[in-house]
Amino acid sequence: MRILIYGMGGMGGIFHRFFENRGYFVKGYDLNPDRSEVSYGEIDGFDVIFLCVPMDEIENALEDIARKNRSALIVDISTLKNLAIPHLERLGFDYLSIHPMFGPDSEIGLSNIIVVHESGREEERVILEEFRRAGAIISHISVEEHDRKMAEIQGTAHFLLFLFALTLRGRFGKAYHYGSPIFLVMHKLASRIINQDWRLYYHIQKNAEELRKEILENARVLDEIMKDERSFKGLVDELREEFDDYRDSTIVLDAYKTTVNAEGIDMLRGYIRAIDSLVLRLIEKRVEAGRKVAMEKLKLNEPVEISHVEDVKLRELVTKTELNPVMVSEIFERLMKLTKEEEYRILGVRKKVAVLGPPGSFSEETALKLVGSRLPLIYQSKVEDIFLAVESGKADYGIVPIENSLQGTVLQTLDALLRHDVEVFAEYESEIRHNLVAKKRLPLRDIEVVYSHPQAIAQCSEFINNYLPHAEIRYTRTTSEAIEMLDDRSAAIASELAAKLYRLQVIKRDIQSLTSNRTRFYIIRRSGGSVNGDESLTCLFFGVDDRPGALYRVLEVFYKNGINLRKLESRPAGTRLGDYIFFAEAEEKLGENIVEEIKKRTTFCKVAGFFRKVDRLDVFTG
Numbered sequence: 002m003r004i005l006i007y008g009m010g011g012m013g014g015i016f017h018r019f020f021e022n023r024g025y026f027v028k029g030y031d032l033n034p035d036r037s038e039v040s041y042g043e044i045d046g047f048d049v050i051f052l053c054v055p056m057d058e059i060e061n062a063l064e065d066i067a068r069k070n071r072s073a074l075i076v077d078i079s080t081l082k083n084l085a086i087p088h089l090e091r092l093g094f095d096y097l098s099i100h101p102m103f104g105p106d107s108e109i110g111l112s113n114i115i116v117v118h119e120s121g122r123e124e125e126r127v128i129l130e131e132f133r134r135a136g137a138i139i140s141h142i143s144v145e146e147h148d149r150k151m152a153e154i155q156g157t158a159h160f161l162l163f164l165f166a167l168t169l170r171g172r173f174g175k176a177y178h179y180g181s182p183i184f185l186v187m188h189k190l191a192s193r194i195i196n197q198d199w200r201l202y203y204h205i206q207k208n209a210e211e212l213r214k215e216i217l218e219n220a221r222v223l224d225e226i227m228k229d230e231r232s233f234k235g236l237v238d239e240l241r242e243e244f245d246d247y248r249d250s251t252i253v254l255d256a257y258k259t260t261v262n263a264e265g266i267d268m269l270r271g272y273i274r275a276i277d278s279l280v281l282r283l284i285e286k287r288v289e290a291g292r293k294v295a296m297e298k299l300k301l302n303e304p305v306e307i308s309h310v311e312d313v314k315l316r317e318l319v320t321k322t323e324l325n326p327v328m329v330s331e332i333f334e335r336l337m338k339l340t341k342e343e344e345y346r347i348l349g350v351r352k353k354v355a356v357l358g359p360p361g362s363f364s365e366e367t368a369l370k371l372v373g374s375r376l377p378l379i380y381q382s383k384v385e386d387i388f389l390a391v392e393s394g395k396a397d398y399g400i401v402p403i404e405n406s407l408q409g410t411v412l413q414t415l416d417a418l419l420r421h422d423v424e425v426f427a428e429y430e431s432e433i434r435h436n437l438v439a440k441k442r443l444p445l446r447d448i449e450v451v452y453s454h455p456q457a458i459a460q461c462s463e464f465i466n467n468y469l470p471h472a473e474i475r476y477t478r479t480t481s482e483a484i485e486m487l488d489d490r491s492a493a494i495a496s497e498l499a500a501k502l503y504r505l506q507v508i509k510r511d512i513q514s515l516t517s518n519r520t521r522f523y524i525i526r527r528s529g530g531s532v533n534g535d536e537s538l539t540c541l542f543f544g545v546d547d548r549p550g551a552l553y554r555v556l557e558v559f560y561k562n563g564i565n566l567r568k569l570e571s572r573p574a575g576t577r578l579g580d581y582i583f584f585a586e587a588e589e590k591l592g593e594n595i596v597e598e599i600k601k602r603t604t605f606c607k608v609a610g611f612f613r614k615v616d617r618l619d620v621f622t623g
């Protein structure tokens with residue numbers, strides 16, 4: 002979906018950043034060439050055009066667009082629907098008409114977006130879904146109802162603020178020194194609308210003429226009621242039943258202090274103190290929201306940590322400020338860490354588990370069998386990153402593939418195990434079933450591209466050679482990443498879990514070359530964990546001198562002690578060509594004396610873990 006923002010003022014800027022941060026192709030067009038990223042001639046290359054021009058320019062802008070691109074979906078964001086809709090209809094556009102109830106300086110999250118017209122196009126669904134996912138509150142009403150509501154909502158608020166300004170005109174040169182918080186907030190709001198485009202307020206009031214009569218009548222009634230104590234009390238009691246959302250009104254009023262013009266060191270320090278206490282209260286609010294999100298994740302079986310949500314958030318935040326982006330990111334990363342810790346705490350998650358992601362990978366499938374819940378899972382895109390997450394303490398455990406019955410050893414795991422300060426404490430064996438999946442049912446002959454992880458492709462090579470010889474193979478970093486690449490002519494090799502998660506069609510089940518395709522996973526933790534006593538296996542690395550019999554002398558230790566080796570691999574040491582490091586798995590927990598004996602016969606020896614087979618990993622207790 003290619004999006005054009007027509008009009009790069011405040012609102013245009015908001016939508017531009019919003020969609021760009023979410024990975025869409027977005028360009029801005031403006032009559033002012035300095036703000037334009039494309040020329041007028043190029044506006045026919047877009048599927049969606051957000052119309053973000055001032056009211057008076059709507060008609061001309063639509064005429065301009067109609068000359069170049071009549072098939073695009075127009076997104077009308079105007080406050081007053083009678084200014085855009087008649088022209089959209091006349092020119093025969095498909096259009097989505099919304100009223101975003103926020104200004105250029107606001108945040109889309111928690112803002113109200115009113116939808117008054119849809120054409121039924123797929124792009125509309127995508128746009129509204131993005132708004133919804135960003136936390137906007139979306140409601141649908143008719144154009145007539147919209148206009149009525151806007152008279153009540155904007156018409157009343159603006160009229161009363163103008164009235165406030167009119168009444169106090171000339172009286173409050175020093176408003177800031179005498180004002181109460183409520184007064185100052187109203188003063189500020191009146192100033193805000195008075196200093197914006199008067200035409201907008203004129204049009205809104207034009208739509209609210211009837212309502213203004215009611216306001217004036219009510220003012221007269223209220224004046225009478227206020228003359229009598231009992232009548233006034235009665236009115237307040239009645240109003241209280243409806244107007245009861247005063248919770249947190251103090252935060253609203255305190256936030257006002259941050260807009261004060263402070264001068265002099267004492268006042269400035271007071272200003273910073275006021276900001277700090279507000280920031281603290283807002284952090285508490287943030288964490289409180291996190292606790293609620295955690296309960297939702299429990300219901301939906303979603304992980305606590307969702308890195309793409311965090312990435313979009315950080316990207317958006319740094320584009321909104323001139324402050325040092327690295328530091329701003331750090332601050333918000335810390336805030337998210339605080340929130341996540343609280344989410345883990347409230348859900349009773351004691352240990353976090355790093356797995357290969359994104360969701361839907363075979364590693365996740367294994368993790369779900371072991372842990373039984375997505376909550377503690379932290380998704381990493383590479384095996385190396387799982388090791389880093391465990392080493393740095395971000396995750397308590399990591400689940401990494403070590404060996405597959407068809408492909409043999411997973412070398413990235415072996416190499417990372419040697420380099421990082423982690424240890425293996427358990428292993429788990431899992432049956433891997435590969436499936437050919439696609440966005441919709443497709444005959445095999447129509448599949449032009451197959452995406453998957455190289456291991457998965459290799460494990461299904463027989464099937465691919467026999468049934469998909471014409472298809473192009475494209476490797477991805479994970480099987481679930483393959484799913485993200487799918488279009489209508491391609492397929493991916495993925496787990497059944499992924500097919501369910503991403504609502505895909507399973508074209509062929511169990512396409513792996515052997516009927517039994519098993520992968521063994523290591524479960525790792527930071528080095529120095531407590532030994533359980535029931536470990537029955539050891540894995541270790543060692544190096545030997547480059548001379549005849551050196552390896553034999555090491556193997557002799559195992560032989561003499563009657564210990565079976567179930568695995569022996571050599572890896573380049575990374576020093577000179579021909580220098581090797583050996584990796585072995587012994588079917589016993591090696592005692593100290595045996596390790597000592599091996600050390601004597603090797604140039605280097607690292608025990609990478611004493612471990613046992615498990616079928617559950619408890620992360621909720623202990």
Ligand SMILES: O=C(O)C(=O)C[C@]1(C(=O)O)C=C[C@@H](O)C=C1
Pocket residue numbers: 291294295305306307308310311314336337338340341344
């Ligand atoms: O949006 C969520 O799911 C949250 O829990 C909030 C939050 C955050 O602190 O911003 C925390 C954890 C997720 O990784 C993403 C974001």
